[in-house]
Amino acid sequence: MLDVFRARSGVVSSDDGVIQHAGNPVLEQRRLIAGTAIAPRADRTVIEVSGPDRRTWLDSITSQALGALQPGDSTELLVLDPQGRIEHTAAVLEDGESIWLLADAGDAPGLAKWLTMMRFRSQVAVAVRDDLAVVGGFRGGEVFDSLVAASVHTGDLPLVWTDPWPQVSAGGWQYAQATDHPGAEYLWAEAIVDADGIVALATAEIAGALATEALRIAAWRPRWAHEVDERAIPHEADWIRTAVHLNKGCYRGQETVAKVHNLGHPPRRLVLLHLDGSENVFPERGDTVFDGEKEAGQITSSARHHELGPIALALVGRRVDGDATLEVLHDGVRVAASQEIIVPADAGSVADVPRLTRLSRRKQAAPPA
Structure with missing residues (x-):
C-alpha cells in the first residue's frame, strides 16, 4: 500500500519494503519534530480485535487494564510468558466497535496467532488487516491535521493512536529518575490509513526509519523489534510506566512482574550510550558492550541523531558501574561509549529490602536480671 511513497525519487528502501530515508535522514528528523513530515511505516501491522468481549478478554490475558477503555483511548500492552518475559507488544486504540492493535511487523503474525488460540468461548474475532497501513508523525501542525483527516474513521472518530510515552499511565510505575525526561517532547502518533488515505497523503514530505529510530532512541522509547529478546522483562526497559498495570487482576506472567517490582531488581537495565564518532565504524544491534575486558x-x-550524534540503546547487567566508560565491539574495533542511565541499578518499588534473619541464627536475648 505504501508504494506511492517508495516510488519517489531519492527514496531508499530495505528489501522488506521499509523506507530507510528520503535523501537526508538528519533533515527528516527535524521535519518530523517540526510537524512538517510524515513517516510511512511498512514495519508496522494493523490487527483488529472485534466482538463484545474484546475489552474484558484482552484485559484478562495481557499486562494492561483494558476493561474500561472508552472510544478514542490509546494505551499499549505486553503479552508475557509464564515467567514474565515479553513475548509480544502492541499499541492499543479503542473506537467503540473494535480494538485496534498496532504491532511491529515481525511480531504481528505471532501475536495474531496467539490471540486467536486464546479466544476459547469469548465473543471476539481477530483479524490481520492487510488492507490497512500505518503512517506516523509528531502531533501538532498542518501535516498532522492532514494525517488525522486521511486516517480511517469510525463515525466521527479518527483511528489515530497517541503514544502514551513517557507519561506514567494509571497503574504504571516510573523507574527512570531523570528530572527532565528526554521523551517529554516525543509527541508521537500513528494513524491507520486505507488506500484512499494514502492517496490523500501522497504529496506530503516523508521521513524514513533512520529518522524515526533516531528520535525514538533519544526519547529512551523501547520497541519489540529491538529491545525485546528471549530474556526481556518489562522492568529492564522502564516499560512498566506505559504498558503494565500493577494493580489489575491476574494475567500470565503477573507473579514475576510483581515479585521483581516489589521484592527485587531487574537483572539488566537499559542505558543510552553516547558513542565515540571518531572511529570509522558504527555499532549495530547485537554488538557486545564491554566494561574493560568483561x-x-x-x-x-543505534542511530545518528541530528543533535546528539551517534547514540544507542543497550541492555547491560544491573551491576555494571553507572559511572563506567564502556566500549562497544563492532567489526573488531572497540568504540568508546559513555552511559546515560535510564533504569537505575536499584530499580523497583523498594530498594534494599531488609531481609529477616533466620530464627535459628538469631542471638538469644539475655535473661532479665
Missing part, C-alpha cells in the same frame, strides 16, 4: 551487555538499537 562483557557488560548488548546494543539493542
Whole structure:
C-alpha cells in the first residue's frame, strides 16, 4: 500500500519494503519534530480485535487494564510468558466497535496467532488487516491535521493512536529518575490509513526509519523489534510506566512482574550510550558492550541523531558501574561509549529490602536480671 511513497525519487528502501530515508535522514528528523513530515511505516501491522468481549478478554490475558477503555483511548500492552518475559507488544486504540492493535511487523503474525488460540468461548474475532497501513508523525501542525483527516474513521472518530510515552499511565510505575525526561517532547502518533488515505497523503514530505529510530532512541522509547529478546522483562526497559498495570487482576506472567517490582531488581537495565564518532565504524544491534575486558551487555538499537550524534540503546547487567566508560565491539574495533542511565541499578518499588534473619541464627536475648 505504501508504494506511492517508495516510488519517489531519492527514496531508499530495505528489501522488506521499509523506507530507510528520503535523501537526508538528519533533515527528516527535524521535519518530523517540526510537524512538517510524515513517516510511512511498512514495519508496522494493523490487527483488529472485534466482538463484545474484546475489552474484558484482552484485559484478562495481557499486562494492561483494558476493561474500561472508552472510544478514542490509546494505551499499549505486553503479552508475557509464564515467567514474565515479553513475548509480544502492541499499541492499543479503542473506537467503540473494535480494538485496534498496532504491532511491529515481525511480531504481528505471532501475536495474531496467539490471540486467536486464546479466544476459547469469548465473543471476539481477530483479524490481520492487510488492507490497512500505518503512517506516523509528531502531533501538532498542518501535516498532522492532514494525517488525522486521511486516517480511517469510525463515525466521527479518527483511528489515530497517541503514544502514551513517557507519561506514567494509571497503574504504571516510573523507574527512570531523570528530572527532565528526554521523551517529554516525543509527541508521537500513528494513524491507520486505507488506500484512499494514502492517496490523500501522497504529496506530503516523508521521513524514513533512520529518522524515526533516531528520535525514538533519544526519547529512551523501547520497541519489540529491538529491545525485546528471549530474556526481556518489562522492568529492564522502564516499560512498566506505559504498558503494565500493577494493580489489575491476574494475567500470565503477573507473579514475576510483581515479585521483581516489589521484592527485587531487574537483572539488566537499559542505558543510552553516547558513542565515540571518531572511529570509522558504527555499532549495530547485537554488538557486545564491554566494561574493560568483561562483557557488560548488548546494543539493542543505534542511530545518528541530528543533535546528539551517534547514540544507542543497550541492555547491560544491573551491576555494571553507572559511572563506567564502556566500549562497544563492532567489526573488531572497540568504540568508546559513555552511559546515560535510564533504569537505575536499584530499580523497583523498594530498594534494599531488609531481609529477616533466620530464627535459628538469631542471638538469644539475655535473661532479665
